[in-house]
């Protein structure tokens with residue numbers, strides 16, 4: 001079981017900013033920007049690589065929710081959505097998550 005499943009189950013605390021039947025969003029414990037929120041499916045999907053065709057609606061739903069969260073967090077001027085897939089990309093938690101980063105200018109290319 002991952003740490004994010006424990007957050008979904010309320011076994012460990014998190015600063016939750018959004019929740020519905022399909023997904024949960026909460027502040028990252030190690031923020032890389034003034035605003036750094038993670039949005040995760042409640043379904044246990046380990047990574048982008050593990051997304052199945054049956055998850056299309058769920059993933060689409062998450063991307064419909066992201067702009068609402070960004071607006072609520074005051075990111076009208078722009079924000080970045082990032083997902084790390086696999087070790088080389090720096091994925092450290094094996095539960096699919098999208099980082100929502102904002103509140104400062106973002107560099108490109110990313111590191």
Ligand code: DGP
Pocket residue numbers: 003014015026027028029030038083084090091092093094
């Ligand atoms: P990634 O490296 O893409 O797998 O991102 C995992 C993120 O999860 C990382 O930015 C730190 C965050 N994180 C890890 N453990 C916890 C936790 O227990 N609570 C919260 N809120 N965030 C966590």
